[in-house]
Amino acid sequence: MGALTAASWIKKRIEETGAKCRLEPFLTGFAPNVICRYESIIPTNDTVIISGHYDSRGSFGSARAPGGDDDGSGTTGILSIARTIARKRIKFHANVELCTFAGEEQGLLGSRAYAKSLRAQNASVVLMIQADMTAYRAPGEPLQLGLPERIGTPEVTDLVGNVSGLYSPELHVGYSAACCSDHQSFIEQGFPASQVFERAGPIADPMYHNSGDLSEREGYDVNQLYAIAKVQFASVLHVAGFEIEEDE
Numbered sequence: 044m045g046a047l048t049a050a051s052w053i054k055k056r057i058e059e060t061g062a063k064c065r066l067e068p069f070l071t072g073f074a075p076n077v078i079c080r081y082e083s084i085i086p087t088n089d090t091v092i093i094s095g096h097y098d099s100r101g102s103f104g105s106a107r108a109p110g111g112d113d114d115g116s117g118t119t120g121i122l123s124i125a126r127t128i129a130r131k132r133i134k135f136h137a138n139v140e141l142c143t144f145a146g147e148e149q150g151l152l153g154s155r156a157y158a159k160s161l162r163a164q165n166a167s168v169v170l171m172i173q174a175d176m177t178a179y180r181a182p183g184e185p186l187q188l189g190l191p192e193r194i195g196t197p198e199v200t201d202l203v204g205n206v207s208g209l210y211s212p213e214l215h216v217g218y219s220a221a222c223c224s225d226h227q228s229f230i231e232q233g234f235p236a237s238q239v240f241e242r243a244g245p246i247a248d249p250m251y252h253n254s255g256d257l258s259e260r261e262g263y264d265v266n267q268l269y270a271i272a273k274v275q276f277a278s279v280l281h282v283a284g285f286e287i288e289e290d291e
């Protein structure tokens with residue numbers, strides 16, 4: 044099971060940055076969600092969540108599903124944010140969770156289970172931002188950030204757009220009708236959530252849901268992936284509040 048190997052690998056990498064991680068199974072036959080948490084240094088139940096999904100799908104009938112863009116890009120962004128938290132010795136004023144979900148491609152199964160469990164615990168989720176497909180850039184187009192036209196809490200989407208202008212001004216921000224990722228599960232449970240996507244407008248990636256979705260190919264732009272991850276992370280810092288740990 045490649046997905047289990049991936050889940051353990053992601054868990055280990057994020058644990059190395061000081062988070063507490065757990066593999067959370069949600070359905071027999073599916074790999075688990077990877078849920079990692081940095082506890083707030085001040086007492087609060089408020090939780091800020093950023094996420095991607097680490098499952099993927101390939102061409103119909105093919106067992107190969109590298110998922111470099113969908114959603115290796117969002118998952119890579121989450122991993123790089125975790126490393127930055129450790130490197131900069133950031134401590135948060137709210138609980139911060141980095142999640143990589145499974146079962147997204149089968150209908151948001153992993154995130155739906157997790158959002159439901161948070162609702163059942165009466166959790167105080169104050170922000171959730173999903174990164175799904177952030178790396179592909181069509182020939183001749185500028186670096187972009189696509190925000191959800193329909194499925195997103197308007198206040199969260201506006202916040203993300205404003206943060207982008209401040210921290211990643213190289214991104215052209217616009218709206219996309221590309222639909223449906225794990226943030227939707229949180230909206231269904233009444234939590235404020237939105238998504239960051241690679242394009243203003245519809246999906247242009249010719250390798251979408253294709254076994255050729257590799258990270259080393261024409262149009263796969265790590266600079267755009269990086270700029271969008273920066274927006275996701277800056278939104279967390281802004282909403283959670285933080286400080287830099289002093290030397291002992």
Ligand SMILES: [Zn+2]
Binds near residue numbers: 114175
């Ligand atoms: Zn996806």
